[in-house]
Amino acid sequence: MLYHVRMDVRIPHDLDPDVRDDTIAREKAYAQELQRAGKWPHLWRIAGEYANFSVFDVESHDELHQILSGLPLFPYMDVQVTPLAKHPSDINN
C-alpha cells in the first residue's frame, strides 16, 4: 500500500541544541534504514521549507502509523497522510 506523506518540521526554538542535533542525527539514521528496507521509496525536500514530501510503501495503516510515530522528530512534526490508489490512466498500473 502506498501513502503520500507531508511532514512539516517545527522544532521549538528553545530546544537544547545538543538534543536537537542528536534528534536530527537519529532521524537521519532511521530514515535511511527505512529507505534501504524499501519502506520509504521517495523522500523529497519541499523547496524553501523545513518540510518534505514522502512516499511510503507499507503493508497497512498500522505499519505506517508505527513507522511515523517512531520518527525521532515525530513530536516536532505536523504530518498529513494521503492514501494512494491506482489511477486508471497510468500506463504503469
Ligand SMILES: O=C(O)C[C@H]1C=CC(=O)O1
Ligand atoms: O528533514 C526532514 O524533512 C524531516 C525528516 C525526514 C527525514 C529526515 O531525515 O528528517
